[in-house]
Amino acid sequence: EPEVTQTPSHQVTQMGQEVILRCVPISNHLYFYWYRQILGQKVEFLVSFYNNEISEKSEIFDDQFSVERPDGSNFTLKIRSTKLEDSAMYFCASRAGVISGANVLTFGAGSRLTVL
Amino acid sequence: GESVGLHLPTLSVQEGDNSIINCAYSNSASDYFIWYKQESGKGPQFIIDIRSNMDKRQGQRVTVLLNKTVKHLSLQIAATQPxxxxxxxxxxxxxxxxxxxxxxxxxxxxxxP
Structure with a gap:
């Protein structure tokens, strides 16, 4: 079964450092997303990406965050200068497209970010 | 703004019994609702969805009910397993x-169990 893969599974970084989280969405999917989940809390929307541009973003996704699809397979989330409160599990997700009907997201297993 | 909330944070059921998980939402313009399951250490996994023009939808052992009058959504799991x-x-x-x-x-x- 096709899956979304994320790397690294866990990253520990110092406050103020830049972090890049990587994702390989399902190959024929057109829409890509990043969500985050602070420990024990709900899954929060960060950003959606379609046709090589951001289609929607939340208040959390400020100037410290950026996304990129540098080639035909990878989708990355960059945090320029990490803060303690960025510590969370970050989930990448993708979906096929409107033609397929439902807005069903397929999530990766997540990348745990710990900021010290 | 829009929000989605649940009535109970935890639910314990006996194996074999039916489970009902409830959810309330705030925005009546909502078009599409989804239930996800998240196992420990994994990302959310799609279970079942329902559009706002429907009241009920059934899957394998799961049923989603949508009550637009009271803005309430529920997930029923039949014969709950470990x-x-x-x-x-x-x-x-x-x-x-x-x-x-x-x-x-x-x-x-x-x-x-």
């Missing part, structure tokens, strides 16, 4: 923001 133990999230999109899926806070389901 493998059903997980956190369940209701989520929604709206016609205004189809590309943004908003999650509720989650209900932790524990199945007692």
């Amino acid at each position: 493998g059903d133990s997980a956190v369940y999230f209701c989520a929604k999109t709206s016609e205004a923001s189809y590309d943004k899926v908003i999650f509720g806070p989650g209900t932790s389901l524990s199945v007692i």
Whole structure:
């Protein structure tokens, strides 16, 4: 079964450092997303990406965050200068497209970010 | 703004019994609702969805009910099994923001063998 893969599974970084989280969405999917989940809390929307541009973003996704699809397979989330409160599990997700009907997201297993 | 919430943070059921997980939402323009299951250490996994023009939808051992009058959504799991133990999230999109899926806070389901 096709899956979304994320790397690294866990990253520990110092406050103020830049972090890049990587994702390989399902190959024929057109829409890509990043969500985050602070420990024990709900899954929060960060950003959606379609046709090589951001289609929607939340208040959390400020100037410290950026996304990129540098080639035909990878989708990355960059945090320029990490803060303690960025510590969370970050989930990448993708979906096929409107033609397929439902807005069903397929999530990766997540990348745990710990900021010290 | 839009929000999605759940009535109970935890639920314990005996193996073989039916489980009902409830969810409330705030925006009547909501178009599409989804239930996700999250097992420990994994990302959310799609279970079942329902559009706002429907009241009920059934899958394998799961049923979703939508009551638009009281803005309430429920997930029913028949013959609950130990493998059903997980956190369940209701989520929604709206016609205004189809590309943004908003999650509720989650209900932790524990199945007692």
